[in-house]
Amino acid sequence: MKKIVSSHDVGLDDMEFLYDMLASRPECVKISSKAPMPTWDEHLTFWADRPYRYARVIKVGDKPAGYCYISRNDPPEIAVHLIPEHQRHGIGTRVFKVLLDMTEGKGVANISQRNEMARNFLKSLGFNQIQETYSHE
Numbered sequence: 001m002k003k004i005v006s007s008h009d010v011g012l013d014d015m016e017f018l019y020d021m022l023a024s025r026p027e028c029v030k031i032s033s034k035a036p037m038p039t040w041d042e043h044l045t046f047w048a049d050r051p052y053r054y055a056r057v058i059k060v061g062d063k064p065a066g067y068c069y070i071s072r073n074d075p076p077e078i079a080v081h082l083i084p085e086h087q088r089h090g091i092g093t094r095v096f097k098v099l100l101d102m103t104e105g106k107g108v109a110n111i112s113q114r115n116e117m118a119r120n121f122l123k124s125l126g127f128n129q130i131q132e133t134y135s136h137e
């Protein structure tokens, strides 16, 4: 049976789930492999500062499956992160389309060079690559 996908605004009750997601990101998804994992307090402060214009936890059935956001800058940064068991079931596409509707089709996505799945995903949604970012660490 197909499970219902829903979402809610990120709130205090989601902090543990979001922290676990951050901690378990595979290397290929991280933009900088040297950025240290924030402490729990830094994580809480980050979200308390309301860093995004729109941030939702995505649920499949009654369980959290990922999160998405639209940043406050212009053009807005758009992102979706799903836990592995819910990847490749079309959820990312559905969520991205909703986010793009909210930004009138305008948006950028920042991904790591090593993130092959996200590159294919963004191409499938009609995104074009506009820059390469180099880092000296």
Ligand SMILES: CC(C)(COP(=O)(O)OP(=O)(O)OC[C@H]1O[C@@H](n2cnc3c(N)ncnc32)[C@H](O)[C@@H]1OP(=O)(O)O)[C@@H](O)C(=O)NCCC(=O)NCCS
Binding pocket: 029, 066, 078, 079, 080, 081, 082, 083, 086, 087, 088, 089, 090, 091, 092, 093, 094, 109, 110, 111, 115, 116, 117, 118, 120, 121, 122, 124
């Ligand atoms: C990237 C991500 C958001 C895509 O969402 P998703 O629900 O898994 O993707 P979809 O099922 O909607 O896939 C749409 C298309 O993207 C491409 N794609 C998605 N995952 C892929 C993978 N692992 N390998 C190759 N292509 C992939 C395919 O073209 C796919 O179409 P197809 O299944 O008909 O071949 C999700 O996999 C994810 O959260 N990854 C980890 C976090 C991340 O990298 N986020 C990107 C921030 S923008």
